[in-house]
Amino acid sequence: MLLQADFNYRERGMATMLWTAALDARSQGKPIASRIGLEADAHRFDGQTHMWEVVMAAHHVQPLSCVLIDKAQFLSKEQVWQCARLVDEGGIPVLCYGLRTDFQGELFSGSAILLGIADALIELKAVCHCGRKAIMNLRVDDDGGAVKAGVQTEIGGNGRYVALCRRHFTEALNG
Template sequence: MAKLYFRYAAMNAGKSTALLQVAHNYEEQGQRVRLFTAAIDDRFGHGRISSRLGISREAETFDNGFDFEAALGTGEGLACVLIDEAQFLLPEQVRQLHRYAQTRRVPVICYGIRTDFRGEPFPGSIYLLALSDDLEEMKTICLCGRKASMNTRVDQHGVRVREGAQVEIGGNERYLSVCARCFYRG
């Protein structure tokens, strides 16, 4: 069934790995998928979806001016649309993807985080939580052993940062996945 899916988690839960596995599964069956990632995320090169496990592949990119409906067209011959770093979608882009899944009967699966290092929601995530037909929380673990559901930013010395721009691209050197208790305690 064609739906808009939002699969969310704290950082380091394997979202990109899962997306790449879904793409592989479709393609192994001879079906065509389109992969997108945020143009702003160039940690592994522009237009690359990469997993911490070492697998990666090229993807199309989206930015604030990107029109998904125009880019995807009729959906003829398309089995699935996969979007990494979905928190960077604009609210209108989430609406486009929801409308596309419903009217073109093509599943759209988005992977991303809900909140930033301050616990503030990303605009794209707010709309994904509101409009998605199917929500799935992916799990990862805090250093204390509890389920991590939040992200913290750290500086080059590992000290927690509490102020700054919402978006600062980085990986394990800049962010930690933590449980809510550690988020508020730290």
């Protein structure tokens, strides 16, 4: 969805700036890549990146029509507020894409702040194997078993995480 939004802006001759989390170093090519093969270059943010300063510096060189952020759950509280300032004071729309909760059902800190202050929230639907809306992300081990403890952030692809409805997520953790 992020890449589609970026395409829509660029198709109309509008400049965008793409961001993704520096901690996701899986990509050998472009830092933002979709499961269907689309990809794009992006700046990488870490805990030290000052979003307001970097984006506004670029905006003064070439006016930006939109900032798009992938893996926004990894933004810090300060960075989320800097993004809000880009919208409110800089006049630049900021579209954030990311997960709401981790593999234990806990909010990511960046997601918690975004949920609290975002102008609008649009939930993208994922589907559980039962056909219900998948709102949880189960981390699985090499044998497909549920991982119940560990660090909040472990980068992995489709084979490391499974999107499930709350019922099947809970069953997997308790099973």
